[in-house]
Amino acid sequence: MDSVVVENITKSYRDVIAVDNVSLTIEKGEIFGFIGPDGAGKTTLFRMLTTLLIPDKGKAIVEGYDIVKDFKKIRLITGYMPGRFSLYQDLTVEENLNFFASVFGTTIQANYDLIRDIYVMLEPFKRRKAGKLSGGMKQKLALCCALIHKPVILILDEPTTGVDPVSRNEFWDMLGNLRKEGITIVVSTPYMDEASKCDRVALMQKGKILETDYLKNILSRYSKKLFSLKSENMYQLLVDLRDYEHSGSAFSFGDSLHYTDKRENENGEEIMNYLQSKHHQDITLKIITPTIEDCFMDLMSK
Numbered sequence: 001m002d003s004v005v006v007e008n009i010t011k012s013y014r015d016v017i018a019v020d021n022v023s024l025t026i027e028k029g030e031i032f033g034f035i036g037p038d039g040a041g042k043t044t045l046f047r048m049l050t051t052l053l054i055p056d057k058g059k060a061i062v063e064g065y066d067i068v069k070d071f072k073k074i075r076l077i078t079g080y081m082p083g084r085f086s087l088y089q090d091l092t093v094e095e096n097l098n099f100f101a102s103v104f105g106t107t108i109q110a111n112y113d114l115i116r117d118i119y120v121m122l123e124p125f126k127r128r129k130a131g132k133l134s135g136g137m138k139q140k141l142a143l144c145c146a147l148i149h150k151p152v153i154l155i156l157d158e159p160t161t162g163v164d165p166v167s168r169n170e171f172w173d174m175l176g177n178l179r180k181e182g183i184t185i186v187v188s189t190p191y192m193d194e195a196s197k198c199d200r201v202a203l204m205q206k207g208k209i210l211e212t213d214y215l216k217n218i219l220s221r222y223s224k225k226l227f228s229l230k231s232e233n234m235y236q237l238l239v240d241l242r243d244y245e246h247s248g249s250a251f252s253f254g255d256s257l258h259y260t261d262k263r264e265n266e267n268g269e270e271i272m273n274y275l276q277s278k279h280h281q282d283i284t285l286k287i288i289t290p291t292i293e294d295c296f297m298d299l300m301s302k
Helices: 042-049 071-077 093-103 112-125 135-147 165-179 192-197 215-220 234-243 269-277 292-301
Strands: 002-013 016-027 031-035 057-062 078-081 153-157 184-189 200-205 208-213 226-230 247-253 256-261 284-288
Touching: 002 042, 002 184, 016 042, 016 057, 016 184, 016 200, 016 208, 031 042, 031 165, 031 192, 042 057, 042 153, 042 184, 071 078, 078 135, 093 112, 093 135, 112 135, 112 165, 135 153, 135 165, 165 184, 165 192, 184 192, 192 292, 200 215, 200 292, 208 215, 208 292, 215 292, 226 234, 226 269, 234 247, 234 256, 234 269, 247 292
Parallel strands: 031 184, 031 200, 078 153, 153 184
Antiparallel strands: 002 016, 002 057, 200 208, 226 256, 226 284, 247 256
16 A cells, blocks of 8 residues: 555746656555755655645645645654754753654653654753754654654655764664554655665656666666776876767766776776776776666666
8 A cells, every 4th residue: 555646746946846747656664765966856845745835736645645635634644854953952852852742742651662762862861952962863853753743654854964874874773663663764865875775765866756666676777887997097087988989977986986888798908908098007997786876877867
């Protein structure tokens, strides 16, 4: 059964189309990830799903309710964690939790089982003002407040942006535990490596969905031979590879370059000869398995 159904939804800000004719479905109980850079349209889409924005065109159904007609019902069953920390910074941890519980007509104790594993990490700081918490602790507090009314669906907008790697891993462990409770989790992230932690992903760019599927299926459809290259002058290496007559694509990936060739059977020997003719030294070249970043770049180029 579907938790979210989006049909041809569009939202513009004057001349800028933020979400462009998007359609998709999200199944109950899954972790569904929207993967894409800043400006892709993820936040605008989430604000429509949480009834904070009205679409220009199209419609969306969340847990059987229309986002325009039934906005009050959707707000009662949805937990929303916006990208920016939006709790009351001058209230303590405990005061923030009590406030959000009272808004939904419940108490911390009533739904403590749901937030227990997260709250035990916050409890030593329960009398500290929210504004004085570390980034990771602010993240945990925001998640507790989003869960305090035991929502059916949890919508998280880039929850791990700006958080240290340890806290990022802890956060995804928490989401895995929440999924076991049957909560549908919709999360956006600019971090491609977090795609592997989702059941399904939608790759999003410039307001459009490039592809929606299980990660392994997206990776399996990458049909090009992919090379990883390094040399003593990485900037010039990128320039020369992009100028190469057989170049398909060349992008920086960390401390190396990822390159595809227009020729199907190229094994790297002619690429090496070309780079040596351009006076590159200490060249390393190897064939590698594509990552979700490579799939995203390939889809963008199309």
